[in-house]
Amino acid sequence: xxxxxxxxxxxxxxxxxxxxxxxxxxxxxxxxxxxxxxxxxxxxxxxxxxxxxxxxxxxxxxxxxxxxxxxxxxxxxxxxxxxxxxxxxxxxxxxxxxxxxxxxxxxxxxxxxxxxxxxxxxxxxxxxxxxxxxxxxxxxxxxxxxxxxxxxxxxxxxxxxxxxxxxxxxxxxxxxxxxxxxxxxxxxxxxxxxxxxxxxxxxxxxxxxxxxxxxxxxxxxxxxxxxxxxxxxxxxxxxxxxxxxxxxxxxxxxxxxxxxxxxxxxxxxxxxxxxxxxxxxxxx
Amino acid sequence: xxxxxxxxxxxxxxxxxxxxxxxxxxxxxxxxxxxxxxxxxxxxxxxxxxxxxxxxxxxxxxxxxxxxxxxxxxxxxxxxxxxxxxxxxxxxxxxxxxxxxxxxxxxxxxxxxxx
Numbered sequence: 001x002x003x004x005x006x007x008x009x010x011x012x013x014x015x016x017x018x019x020x021x022x023x024x025x026x027x028x029x030x031x032x033x034x035x036x037x038x039x040x041x042x043x044x045x046x047x048x049x050x051x052x053x054x055x056x057x058x059x060x061x062x063x064x065x066x067x068x069x070x071x072x073x074x075x076x077x078x079x080x081x082x083x084x085x086x087x088x089x090x091x092x093x094x095x096x097x098x099x100x101x102x103x104x105x106x107x108x109x110x111x112x113x114x115x116x117x118x119x120x121x122x123x124x125x126x127x128x129x130x131x132x133x134x135x136x137x138x139x140x141x142x143x144x145x146x147x148x149x150x151x152x153x154x155x156x157x158x159x160x161x162x163x164x165x166x167x168x169x170x171x172x173x174x175x176x177x178x179x180x181x182x183x184x185x186x187x188x189x190x191x192x193x194x195x196x197x198x199x200x201x202x203x204x205x206x207x208x209x210x211x212x213x214x215x216x217x218x219x220x221x222x223x224x225x226x227x228x229x230x231x232x233x234x235x236x237x238x239x240x241x242x243x244x245x246x247x248x249x250x251x252x253x254x255x256x257x258x259x260x261x262x263x264x265x266x267x268x269x270x271x272x273x274x275x276x277x278x279x280x281x282x283x284x
Numbered sequence: 285x286x287x288x289x290x291x292x293x294x295x296x297x298x299x300x301x302x303x304x305x306x307x308x309x310x311x312x313x314x315x316x317x318x319x320x321x322x323x324x325x326x327x328x329x330x331x332x333x334x335x336x337x338x339x340x341x342x343x344x345x346x347x348x349x350x351x352x353x354x355x356x357x358x359x360x361x362x363x364x365x366x367x368x369x370x371x372x373x374x375x376x377x378x379x380x381x382x383x384x385x386x387x388x389x390x391x392x393x394x395x396x397x398x399x
Binding site: 031032037039046047049054057058060061062063065066067078079082084086118119120 | 291293295296297299300310311312313314315316327344345346347348375
């Protein structure tokens with residue numbers, strides 16, 4: 001059977017353009033599908049965890065219910081994965097899924113996403129969300145590589161509306177006394193750079209309880225550990241010159257293929273990042 | 285194909301947090317679940333005051349909260365686990381804990397959901 005015709009005939013798959021092999025397709029109407037909290041590293045005492053990671057909370061399955069209009073629902077079905085920050089400016093939260101790769105091929109992640117601040121004020125509130133984004137945490141035989149992409153919506157009260165990447169993490173910090181565990185904060189707020197030509201206005205809608213879903217595709221080459229480009233809605237972005245955080249390979253992360261979605265708040269209000277579904281595919 | 289077994293998810297709603305005075309956990313959405321068990325485990329206990337209590341709260345929107353009616357005692361010694369079971373809670377859950385003056389807890393609080 002023709003593969004394209006088969007994909008397009010399935011209403012659940014028709015809105016995706018996966019590479020030849022689907023690694024996972026997570027529709028959150030079916031449950032969490034292995035998405036969980038990203039906690040920091042620790043040894044002997046949980047107090048050794050870095051504060052920024054200790055603040056992370058668990059993702060949720062959300063019906064996207066609002067005080068004024070009830071359940072909004074997901075792109076299809078009822079539930080979306082929800083990453084919610086605490087109501088503190090500069091807070092972030094994450095959801096992670098951890099697998100490994102069987103071939104260092106091209107990979108593609110596609111998601112339908114949206115974001116909103118908590119609707120606890122009767123005003124537009126479009127500058128309350130700082131950013132939403134994704135990062136991979138990857139390792140081959142030589143390097144740990146972490147491509148980071150975020151949509152910077154607002155920063156310190158100013159509308160930004162642009163895509164960014166980062167190539168730097170924080171210095172490593174040893175944890176505990178056995179020399180077995182270290183930590184670093186690759187999602188720290190410092191070091192973000194603008195994607196060249198990466199300005200984009202998204203449909204926010206007119207009050208904080210109206211949402212619109214957006215399409216995001218991100219392509220990466222595991223063999224070359226190189227960005228291949230990304231697309232959001234009607235805009236495709238060339239990523240020539242855009243790179244990842246690259247650090248030496250670590251002793252227990254071989255073939256790691258972790259995907260993280262993260263949200264950041266720009267005011268003392270919760271930021272909500274919703275994912276209707278996540279498709280990860282590869283060329284193998 | 286519909287799942288033939290029920291969904292379940294365990295959410296850690298407080299991870300090594302210090303609780304003193306009045307504490308409210310972050311809202312947790314769980315409309316998909318039909319039953320929930322809150323667990324509180326003490327990692328450390330400070331002071332010798334009477335045990336604190338935690339009340340289960342529910343909400344129509346994740347912003348406005350009401351007592352569900354269930355409450356339970358908080359642990360009084362390290363390693364102790366206390367819990368409460370709830371059903372018919374709508375879409376949102378959280379815990380509102382009250383720790384007596386001069387007392388403090390370091391806790392892991394967990395929400396075990398099934399539906």
